Amino acid sequence: xTVETRQPxxxxxxxxxxxxxxxxxxxxxxxxxxxxxxxxxxxxLAQLELDLDKVAVVSGIGCTGRVAGYMKLDSFHTTHGRAxxxxxxxxxxxxxxxxxxxxxxxxxxSIGGNHFIHTARRNVDITVICVNNFIYAMTGGQVAPTTxxxxxxxxxxxxxxxxxxxxxxxxxxxxxxYVARWTALHVRRLTEAIKDAITKPGFxxxxxxxxxxxxxxxxxxxxxxxxxxxxxxxNSIIRHGADMNEVDIDFxxxxxxxxxxxxxxxxxxxxxxxxxxxxxxxxxxxYGGANGDH
Amino acid sequence: MKADAKNVLTGAHYLDGNHACAEGGxxxxxxxxxxxxxxPSTEIAERISxxxxxxxxxxxxxxxxxxxxxxxxxxxxxGVKSMxxxxxxxxxxxMENFGLGIMTETPCVLVNVQRGGPSTGLPTLPGQAxxxxxxxxxxxDYEVIALAPDSPQESFELTIHAFNLSEKYxxxxxxxxxxxxxxxxxxxxxxxxxxxxxxxxxxxxxKPDEALPFELTDDLISPMLPVGKGYKFHVTGLTHDxxxxxxxxxxxxxxxxxxxxxKVNKHADDIIWLEESDVEDAEVVxxxxxxxxxxxxxxxxxxxxxxxxVGEVKMVTVWPFPEKRVKELASKVKALIMVEMNYGQVFxxxxxxxxxKCATYLAGHAGGTVHxxxxxxxxxxxxxx
Ligand SMILES: Cc1ncc(C[n+]2csc(CCOP(=O)(O)OP(=O)(O)O)c2C)c(N)n1
Ligand code: SF4
Ligand SMILES: [Mg+2]
Numbered sequence: 008x009t010v011e012t013r014q015p016x017x018x019x020x021x022x023x024x025x026x027x028x029x030x031x032x033x034x035x036x037x038x039x040x041x042x043x044x045x046x047x048x049x050x051x052l053a054q055l056e057l058d059l060d061k062v063a064v065v066s067g068i069g070c071t072g073r074v075a076g077y078m079k080l081d082s083f084h085t086t087h088g089r090a091x092x093x094x095x096x097x098x099x100x101x102x103x104x105x106x107x108x109x110x111x112x113x114x115x116x117s118i119g120g121n122h123f124i125h126t127a128r129r130n131v132d133i134t135v136i137c138v139n140n141f142i143y144a145m146t147g148g149q150v151a152p153t154t155x156x157x158x159x160x161x162x163x164x165x166x167x168x169x170x171x172x173x174x175x176x177x178x179x180x181x182x183x184x185y186v187a188r189w190t191a192l193h194v195r196r197l198t199e200a201i202k203d204a205i206t207k208p209g210f211x212x213x214x215x216x217x218x219x220x221x222x223x224x225x226x227x228x229x230x231x232x233x234x235x236x237x238x239x240x241x242n243s244i245i246r247h248g249a250d251m252n253e254v255d256i257d258f259x260x261x262x263x264x265x266x267x268x269x270x271x272x273x274x275x276x277x278x279x280x281x282x283x284x285x286x287x288x289x290x291x292x293x294y295g296g297a298n299g300d301h
Numbered sequence: 302m303k304a305d306a307k308n309v310l311t312g313a314h315y316l317d318g319n320h321a322c323a324e325g326g327x328x329x330x331x332x333x334x335x336x337x338x339x340x341p342s343t344e345i346a347e348r349i350s351x352x353x354x355x356x357x358x359x360x361x362x363x364x365x366x367x368x369x370x371x372x373x374x375x376x377x378x379x380g381v382k383s384m385x386x387x388x389x390x391x392x393x394x395x396m397e398n399f400g401l402g403i404m405t406e407t408p409c410v411l412v413n414v415q416r417g418g419p420s421t422g423l424p425t426l427p428g429q430a431x432x433x434x435x436x437x438x439x440x441x442d443y444e445v446i447a448l449a450p451d452s453p454q455e456s457f458e459l460t461i462h463a464f465n466l467s468e469k470y471x472x473x474x475x476x477x478x479x480x481x482x483x484x485x486x487x488x489x490x491x492x493x494x495x496x497x498x499x500x501x502x503x504x505x506x507x508k509p510d511e512a513l514p515f516e517l518t519d520d521l522i523s524p525m526l527p528v529g530k531g532y533k534f535h536v537t538g539l540t541h542d543x544x545x546x547x548x549x550x551x552x553x554x555x556x557x558x559x560x561x562x563x564k565v566n567k568h569a570d571d572i573i574w575l576e577e578s579d580v581e582d583a584e585v586v587x588x589x590x591x592x593x594x595x596x597x598x599x600x601x602x603x604x605x606x607x608x609x610x611v612g613e614v615k616m617v618t619v620w621p622f623p624e625k626r627v628k629e630l631a632s633k634v635k636a637l638i639m640v641e642m643n644y645g646q647v648f649x650x651x652x653x654x655x656x657x658k659c660a661t662y663l664a665g666h667a668g669g670t671v672h673x674x675x676x677x678x679x680x681x682x683x684x685x686x
Contacts, residue, residue, distance in 0.1 A: 027535070060531040060533075061529050063528060065375070076535055081532065083536050084537035084538065084539065085374075086371070092363065092371035093375035095372050095375065096335065096372035096375025096379065096383070098379075099361070099372075100376040100377075101528060101529055103529065104529050121365060121368070122364060122368050279359070287355065290355060291354055294357065
């Protein structure tokens with residue numbers, strides 16, 4: 008008698024190629040929206056079948072800013088608010104690479120807001136993913152320029168009464184070629200949006216509405232992170248091409264999600280190279296950075 | 302490695318210090334420049350923007366100096382030699398990301414064409430009052446390298462030297478010039494490219510699974526890892542280990558900070574560059590840097606004519622401070638005189654190192670104009686009394 012045993016092939020964790028497994032466990036709280044966001048990014052990169060040697064991720068500072076440290080890519084964890092200009096420099100030096108910025112709402116829109124609008128204006132070919140948890144999470148839940156009116160924060164203990172930014176309209180009016188918003192629980196759609204954004208030439212922007220289970224949820228008595236994640240998902244209305252004047256986010260109410268902008272426009276480097284070519288003719292050698300030949 | 306032949310403007314030119322600095326950058330192989338206009342540094346950016354399209358470089362006028370400094374760090378990691386220039390207010394804005402450059406050990410060059418401060422101060426007039434900001438302007442403990450050209454010719458040469466030091470020691474290097482040098486027009490001789498020696502970036506020779514971005518080497522200077530080649534390394538402004546991974550504890554902090562400081566201090570003899578004249582049997586020695594080292598010359602000549610034994614040490618590098626040499630001099634001379642356009646920023650460092658071994662004098666003022674040689678002469682007379 009012969010006995011045949013067949014062991015299932017030892018499966019590597021689907022994310023192992025893209026995550027620094029030697030840094031797991033990560034610092035994030037359980038049920039934080041960052042988990043699914045990172046999963047969506049990693050899945051998007053895997054599905055795009057990109058040469059992962061040629062993908063870099065740049066983060067600023069914050070809970071979201073820590074993403075760079077967990078991605079098994081050339082990764083840069085910079086200073087608060089400056090991920091975008093750092094990424095611009097990296098992109099210009101290596102236009103052959105895909106440069107992805109992943110950072111928080113405070114980082115990208117408050118302290119880094121100027122870089123956000125100017126890099127969109129220039130239509131620099133990078134992808135910016137903003138995890139909007141409506142709060143400064145890393146520092147303990149202070150108010151952000153995205154905090155909805157009446158929501159509480161550590162420095163708005165009686166509620167926030169300032170107008171928050173509407174990120175899609177900010178990105179679009181500044182010049183972005185791709186703008187989408189999804190919640191952290193729309194994992195499949197978010198993954199598709201990240202794929203679109205990475206593929207899109209020019210400044211592409213994805214806003215991810217994500218629960219901060221530990222601070223935003225607690226300060227506002229919104230239940231667990233899971234409850235909040237489900238609330239965002241269930242209260243979202245998919246409206247592709249929505250009028251972006253109507254996608255403001257009020258406290259615990261409907262969230263319009265979808266793809267809002269997807270246009271063609273010459274990128275920053277296209278404009279520079281074409282412009283100089285017109286001025287200098289053949290004397291101008293199109294700028295290609297280091298292009299890997301160092 | 303030699304300079305790229307077709308982009309070096311070999312020959313004699315009539316240039317101001319800012320234009321010469323831009324040519325130095327181009328000769329050194331700088332091909333990315335991110336800056337924001339500010340008097341009296343803007344001519345560097347203007348010349349670069351004029352010249353870069355035909356030398357394969359990219360100039361970008363950023364939205365502010367915070368972005369400028371961040372962008373040159375990103376480009377440097379991308380493998381392109383990068384620089385920026387600014388003056389007082391912009392220098393203040395750059396300090397946080399200058400610190401990121403120190404922490405992540407990123408080669409690049411930052412030029413500060415100093416004007417009078419504080420705040421908006423004297424936009425069009427010279428100062429040397431950012432010297433301590435150059436030393437300590439970003440938070441935390443660290444060492445810096447700062448050079449001070451005294452002329453357009455030196456602005457050209459020291460910009461190349463700054464790039465070489467930044468690649469050799471894998472760190473941002475400062476050029477602390479001033480409005481006077483920046484706007485002074487003189488003959489600048491640009492040598493043939495084969496006479497311009499450049500230090501190329503040192504990349505690891507190890508394979509991706511063996512290489513570490515902050516490897517502890519004997520000389521404390523870790524070779525860099527290239528992006529886009531499968532190294533998949535991490536770089537952070539947080540305290541980190543050799544892998545570049547954040548480690549948030551006192552032990553890692555001690556290792557990290559001490560190594561960054563030792564990297565400069567243990568190579569101080571190689572970095573420090575002094576030019577001495579008539580120091581051997583001097584009774585009194587003047588120490589000065591940048592434009593001030595030229596202004597003292599008539600005062601020294603006048604005193605020498607009267608038989609006073611006065612010598613000069615010109616500091617081409619101001620940081621790291623020439624501690625050893627100043628100590629030696631202090632034990633030999635009657636007095637050391639620091640001449641600088643501020644109220645004693647480098648003087649206090651000199652005085653601390655002299656430690657009472659000889660008399661110390663400061664010829665200082667708040668900027669706006671260079672020293673009057675007469676004022677320096679009077680201090681020499683006072684010092685030999
Ligand atoms: C210049 C500077 N100012 C302030 C801080 C402190 N700080 C760290 S993270 C952060 C806010 C992060 O908020 P956000 O970008 O929304 O990220 P989150 O933690 O919510 O993901 C602040 C203010 C800092 N690191 N640097
Ligand atoms: S504090 Fe909030 S944002 Fe930060 S990891 Fe925890 S849940 Fe996520
Ligand atoms: Mg946030």
